[in-house]
Amino acid sequence: MSHRKTLLAASIIASLCFNGSLQAQDATQPSGTTSAQSRADQAKAKELATVTVVGIRNSEAESLQLKQAADSHVEIVTAEDIGKLPAKNVADTLQRLPGVNISSSSASEGGFDENDRVSLRGTNPSLTQTLVNGHTIGTGDWFVLSQVQTVGRSVSYTLLPSEIVSQVVVHKSSEARIVEGGAAGSVDIVTRKPLEFAKPITGEVSVGGVYSDLPDKTKPQFSGLFNWKNDANTLGVMLQGFYEKRSLQRNGQEVVGGYLPTTVGGNTVYYPNEIGAVLFTQQRKRKGGVIDLEFKPTDNLTLDLNGFYSKLEADNYNRNYMMWASNALANGGVLTPNAIRNNVVTSGSIAGGTGAYGVYDQISRPGAASESKYLTLEANWRATDHLTFTGQVGTTRGTGSSPTQDVIELGTAGGAGASWNMRGLDKPINWTLGGDNASPSGILPSAGWIFGGQGIKVKDKEDWAQFDGELAFDGGAFSSLQFGARYAKHTRENPFEIAQGPNFASDWTNPAAYPTTYGRYPGDFGSSLGGSFPGPIWFYSPAQLAAIDAAFANRDPVTRFYFNDVYKVEEKDSAAYLQLNFQSGIASGNIGVRYVKTKEDIGYTSTAPDALASTVTGPILGSAFGDYFWNTYKHSYDKFLPSANLKLAFTDELLLRLAASQTMTRPDYSALAGYVSADDLTHTGSGGNPQLKPLISTNFDAAVEWYFATRGLLSAGVYAMNLKDYINFGNEVRRFKDMQASAAAGQDVYSDYLISVPKNVNGQVRGVELNYIQPVGEYFGVQANYTYADGHATGDVPLQGTSKNTYNVSGYFENDRFNGRISYTYRSEFYAGVSRTDTYFQQGIGNLAASFGYKINDWMALSLDAMNLNNPKLKYYTKNDAYGKQPYAFYVNGRQYYLNLRFKF
Numbered sequence: 001m002s003h004r005k006t007l008l009a010a011s012i013i014a015s016l017c018f019n020g021s022l023q024a025q026d027a028t029q030p031s032g033t034t035s036a037q038s039r040a041d042q043a044k045a046k047e048l049a050t051v052t053v054v055g056i057r058n059s060e061a062e063s064l065q066l067k068q069a070a071d072s073h074v075e076i077v078t079a080e081d082i083g084k085l086p087a088k089n090v091a092d093t094l095q096r097l098p099g100v101n102i103s104s105s106s107a108s109e110g111g112f113d114e115n116d117r118v119s120l121r122g123t124n125p126s127l128t129q130t131l132v133n134g135h136t137i138g139t140g141d142w143f144v145l146s147q148v149q150t151v152g153r154s155v156s157y158t159l160l161p162s163e164i165v166s167q168v169v170v171h172k173s174s175e176a177r178i179v180e181g182g183a184a185g186s187v188d189i190v191t192r193k194p195l196e197f198a199k200p201i202t203g204e205v206s207v208g209g210v211y212s213d214l215p216d217k218t219k220p221q222f223s224g225l226f227n228w229k230n231d232a233n234t235l236g237v238m239l240q241g242f243y244e245k246r247s248l249q250r251n252g253q254e255v256v257g258g259y260l261p262t263t264v265g266g267n268t269v270y271y272p273n274e275i276g277a278v279l280f281t282q283q284r285k286r287k288g289g290v291i292d293l294e295f296k297p298t299d300n301l302t303l304d305l306n307g308f309y310s311k312l313e314a315d316n317y318n319r320n321y322m323m324w325a326s327n328a329l330a331n332g333g334v335l336t337p338n339a340i341r342n343n344v345v346t347s348g349s350i351a352g353g354t355g356a357y358g359v360y361d362q363i364s365r366p367g368a369a370s371e372s373k374y375l376t377l378e379a380n381w382r383a384t385d386h387l388t389f390t391g392q393v394g395t396t397r398g399t400g401s402s403p404t405q406d407v408i409e410l411g412t413a414g415g416a417g418a419s420w421n422m423r424g425l426d427k428p429i430n431w432t433l434g435g436d437n438a439s440p441s442g443i444l445p446s447a448g449w450i451f452g453g454q455g456i457k458v459k460d461k462e463d464w465a466q467f468d469g470e471l472a473f474d475g476g477a478f479s480s481l482q483f484g485a486r487y488a489k490h491t492r493e494n495p496f497e498i499a500q501g502p503n504f505a506s507d508w509t510n511p512a513a514y515p516t517t518y519g520r521y522p523g524d525f526g527s528s529l530g531g532s533f534p535g536p537i538w539f540y541s542p543a544q545l546a547a548i549d550a551a552f553a554n555r556d557p558v559t560r561f562y563f564n565d566v567y568k569v570e571e572k573d574s575a576a577y578l579q580l581n582f583q584s585g586i587a588s589g590n591i592g593v594r595y596v597k598t599k600e601d602i603g604y605t606s607t608a609p610d611a612l613a614s615t616v617t618g619p620i621l622g623s624a625f626g627d628y629f630w631n632t633y634k635h636s637y638d639k640f641l642p643s644a645n646l647k648l649a650f651t652d653e654l655l656l657r658l659a660a661s662q663t664m665t666r667p668d669y670s671a672l673a674g675y676v677s678a679d680d681l682t683h684t685g686s687g688g689n690p691q692l693k694p695l696i697s698t699n700f701d702a703a704v705e706w707y708f709a710t711r712g713l714l715s716a717g718v719y720a721m722n723l724k725d726y727i728n729f730g731n732e733v734r735r736f737k738d739m740q741a742s743a744a745a746g747q748d749v750y751s752d753y754l755i756s757v758p759k760n761v762n763g764q765v766r767g768v769e770l771n772y773i774q775p776v777g778e779y780f781g782v783q784a785n786y787t788y789a790d791g792h793a794t795g796d797v798p799l800q801g802t803s804k805n806t807y808n809v810s811g812y813f814e815n816d817r818f819n820g821r822i823s824y825t826y827r828s829e830f831y832a833g834v835s836r837t838d839t840y841f842q843q844g845i846g847n848l849a850a851s852f853g854y855k856i857n858d859w860m861a862l863s864l865d866a867m868n869l870n871n872p873k874l875k876y877y878t879k880n881d882a883y884g885k886q887p888y889a890f891y892v893n894g895r896q897y898y899l900n901l902r903f904k905f
Contacts, residue, residue: 089114201905275322404546440514450502498560713771
């Protein structure tokens with residue numbers, strides 16, 4: 001029974017803690033049980049003691065006590081902690097934990113001012129599994145490239161506001177009972193439950209606003225919660241809602257198309273192709289809520305119906321006014337280099353010729369949105385004093401939508417002249433563009449284009465059933481046996497897209513057909529980035545772009561059907577596990593194995609039949625982009641995933657953790673089902689790779705933890721991850737039907753093609769984690785942590801998302817009336833992805849945030865959260881063997897201030 005006593009002790013600790021802004025409730029996550037099993041133990045703890053505690057200090061104590069009680073290596077943040085940290089979504093809070101990194105984008109869209117993805121221990125976000133109450137959650141992305149080109153398995157945290165959270169548990173070492181998918185670890189977001197509240201009726205309302213200084217706009221924020229339960233504590237209902245609006249503006253510079261070669265004095269040198277001044281604006285509206293119905297018909301049976309919905313409406317408008325050096329040179333322009341360093345024309349000018357010296361993209365995306373929802377039904381039955389069963393069925397759906405892109409691309413007048421001056425990797429490129437930049441008079445519509453995908457609605461859905469059990473033993477070293485099985489069907493697909501183009505029968509090339517009114521970039525656009533650019537730059541409004549495309553665009557669903565972005569991946573996942581928990585003397589822990597089998601059905605398009613495919617349909621005719629084939633590739637794989645965790649508690653304060661495991665992450669959807677282009681003339685091509693194997697990580701973890709005070713911790717840990725079948729890019733020989741040779745021969749001819757595809761390679765990550773939490777007197781406290789991660793793939797290639805150095809420093813003050821906390825987070829540079837043929841990196845970045853609270857009375861409080869106080873500048877560079885490191889992009893998003901008045905009853 002010793003294992004059950006440990007769980008009970010942790011649950012008693014949890015029951016002593018209170019969500020500080022509003023209501024008493026029990027914490028829910030000692031590691032070693034599922035969320036439902038943990039809550040069952042807490043119900044027992046309620047019979048023993050109930051104490052209401054509030055505040056940053058007590059919530060920090062709760063988190064540390066739960067971490068100490070856990071048999072595996074976890075980090076825990078309670079709801080009170082989230083409420084008192086500068087945090088607007090769950091990722092904001094997690095970035096301050098050791099071993100956790102965040103990013104504010106998911107594809108190549110550049111970074112924004114809200115954290116979007118979470119990754120663990122120097123890996124990319126796809127290797128981190130995000131769960132809610134122990135189950136998966138469907139997700140969506142509002143940005144079009146994340147919907148159709150860079151489609152990963154990570155969850156967008158912009159859909160997960162911090163208000164929904166009771167507790168967040170970061171699992172750094174694996175256990176057999178945890179759903180597979182997180183090779184680097186798992187994040188489990190635990191929501192509140194109705195019967196955990198202390199009072200029969202509990203409510204809270206938060207009303208306020210957010211001011212964003214770059215767009216200079218204030219928008220409303222609202223959240224509310226109502227919970228009712230009967231006096232017998234057998235029936236409860238919780239309703240929670242949120243509605244939040246925010247204006248976003250991002251000023252930026254981008255080098256589009258990389259650096260191109262030309263000849264100067266008989267030598268090959270490189271110059272920036274397109275240097276752009278990028279103004280991005282967006283209106284974000286996040287709305288949704290949680291409903292939970294909990295019922296205990298008997299003392300040993302609990303039923304729970306839980307539903308969640310979140311939608312982020314993300315209308316956005318991106319303007320990119322670019323110097324077009326390659327077009328100017330191709331049409332008679334002459335390059336005069338002023339400075340050449342490392343074979344790059346770092347300072348130069350172009351004059352003469354007839355070609356357009358600039359190109360201007362204006363892209364409005366009304367209706368862009370992402371959505372996530374789930375519905376679960378769970379039953380927890382304590383069959384005997386020794387045997388407990390939990391069953392769950394659920395469904396989750398995520399969508400990412402880009403119904404419309406209103407686009408115009410225009411060229412500037414030829415022969416106008418241009419120049420640039422590069423100032424290193426840390427500063428934007430200064431550049432000029434001749435002609436009229438302040439009005440449409442300098443534009444040549446005939447040199448432009450109309451493009452942009454339409455009708456995109458990506459679906460991410462999963463249906464599952466899960467069964468878990470735990471058999472407790474009396475006496476002996478083995479305390480309990482956990483067992484269970486799970487089946488899920490998961491689908492990710494984009495079934496349709498129209499790629500609009502010009503309607504050539506229209507008057508689209510006539511300058512007189514375009515609007516004569518326009519807006520202009522903000523006057524401080526260049527100074528906000530620290531550079532000198534053309535200005536003020538003009539632009540059409542989103543309504544004007546919509547009218548232009550309505551008049552001049554071809555959106556025919558047949559001829560403009562864009563098969564390149566169409567894909568479907570269907571997976572049927574089966575799993576079963578056994579986990580033996582033990583405790584003897586100073587030792588406790590668990591050992592187990594999880595068996596996983598996956599059946600994949602991958603659908604993708606190609607220009608020629610793929611010999612790999614199980615079935616091929618086509619050629620499918622009618623698209624202006626050519627004939628294409630629909631390929632399906634079916635295969636399956638299975639794997640045993642062992643895990644072991646050992647905790648040695650030498651004293652009540654000092655313990656040692658050791659862990660070893662194998663974990664698995666399935667390949668990203670776009671890597672499996674990317675469109676394959678095969679050129680019959682060169683027998684080369686590029687595309688996805690349906691033969692990719694899942695990544696298997698062999699993990700080792702060791703940590704020493706010293707809990708020297710109630711709110712004090714000093715710990716040090718080391719970890720190693722050996723990544724088998726990590727996914728990188730390379731070339732491989734694939735067989736396709738040679739359409740040209742087949743036509744000539746009058747029969748099917750298959751040839752070998754050298755295709756650039758995602759490939760399985762090997763990799764590794766080694767790291768160190770240091771954590772220090774110290775109470776200072778009665779009212780103060782400090783926290784600091786540092787993570788070192790060293791990762792690379794085969795051939796000393798960098799791993800995506802690996803920052804060598806990450807650290808966090810924070811301090812707080814709290815008394816009965818006032819609380820304040822200030823935090824600084826830094827991560828060093830990391831490999832961020834591929835842009836065309838170049839790898840690109842995000843440079844190191846630090847972020848300063850603060851939160852303040854004032855208790856007006858027992859039912860009213862005021863809070864102020866300040867995000868991005870240091871106005872961080874996101875900096876990126878590309879790396880190429882021919883020309884080394886060069887500037888790629890720079891962005892600033894400004895600061896945000898959230899002021900809220902909270903009421904409780």
